[in-house]
Amino acid sequence: MDTVDFVIPHMGRPEMLVATVASVLAQTGVDRVASITVVTKNHSPLDIEAHEKLHVVYAPEASSISDQRNRGVALGQAPLIAFLDADIQLAVDWLQTCAEQLAQKPSRLLVSAMQKPSANAGRVEQLRTALSNVSLDETVQFLPGRNLLVKRSAHNAVGGFPGHLKTCEDYYYTEKLSRLGELYYTSRTEYIHLGEDKTLRQTFTKEIWRSEYNLRSLSGRTVPLREWPSILLPFWMLLAFIVLLTGFYSRMALAAGIFMLLTPSILYSxxxxxxxxxxxPFHFLLLFYLVYFLARTAGTVMGIRLMLKRTFAE
Structure with missing residues (x-):
């Protein structure tokens, strides 16, 4: 049976990292774990219990989460690599089940597990979990990087994670993998995202950050038709704001702006x-999507500003 190197990029919230590492060491097939490499941007030592398989690399100068992941991969040699975020609690059968799913087809290069809400999950966490699990037990074109079991040969073939992206790097990376073989999203095992959004305020703040590199991540990858609405929606929302502002002089423009602003949220809800x-309830879904799309709009605008600033600087 192939062994696995676990790679965990880390920055902040050490208590969640401790839970992540503990869930790896609690795996049914823990004998297959060759190493657990934590690449942290922290300057100070992490308060985490030592283990023969655990290696902590201090890299405060790392330029991005892609850089952290690629550094961690370079330190291992196992045929399989498990990429985890530092706030993920795996089910005890995660490794065994994902490895079995990966071995089912020679063309299958990557397996990821479904998300499970925490025991006391509120509405926001329940909703984010449901959105994460829209496509289960099927081949997908891209996946978030929270829990990925991938063949090292495939990782090497795509050149690792993209160093030029600070966010959206996981979608860029997995989409490139999908050109070489199959990515499979399974419901046979699961994980809990300990750092999942708990409030609408957290969703708003994080989505702004997540969206800053949306446009830059389009370069060099194939964008499926179903992804285009989410790419174009920030521009629709921006246009809605412009129309809304003209509503100070025209009631018709005010009505049109409100209609444009609410329509995407209503349709998605x-x-x-x-x-x-x-x-x-529908009203909560509507509120969530309104916050979500406004945040993505703000993040996209900030991303455009960064792109222009970089272009003029060059």
Whole structure:
């Protein structure tokens, strides 16, 4: 059976990192774990219990999470690599199940597990978990980087994670992998995202940050048709704001701006509300998507500003 190198980039919230490492060491197939490499941007020593398989690399100068992951990979040799975020609690059968799923087809290069809400999850966490699990037990084109079991040969073939991206690097990386083989999202095992958004305020703040590199991540990868609405929506929302501002001089413009602002949130909320798995009220879905799209708009605008600043600097 192939062994696995676990790579965990880290910055802040050490208590969640401790839980992540503990969940790796609690795996049913822990004998297959060759190493657990934590690449941290912290300057001070981490308060984490020593273990023969655990290696902590201090890299405060690391330029991005991609840089951290690539450094961690370079220190291992196992045929399989498990990429985890530093706030992930794996189910005890995660490694065994994902490895079995990975071995089912020679063309399968990567397996990721479904998300499970924490025991006392509120509405925001429940909703984010549901959105994460929209596509299960099927081949996908890209995946978030929270929990990925990937063949080292495939990782090397795509050149690792993209160093030019500070966010959206996981979508860029997994999309490149999908050109070489199959990415599979399984419901047979699971994880809890300990750092998942708990409030709408957290969603708003994090989505601004996550969206800053959305446009830069489009370069060099194939963008599927279903992804285009989320790419274009920030520009729609920006146009809605401009129309809304002209509403000071025209009631018709005010009505049009409000309509444009609310329409995407209404459509996305209705789609999720009608799913059998949904148990959240429509008004909450509408509020969530309004906050979500406004944050993505702000993040995209900031991303454009960064791109222009970099272009003029060159």
């Amino acid at each position: 209705a789609r999720l509300y009608l799913k059998p798995s949904n148990n959240l």
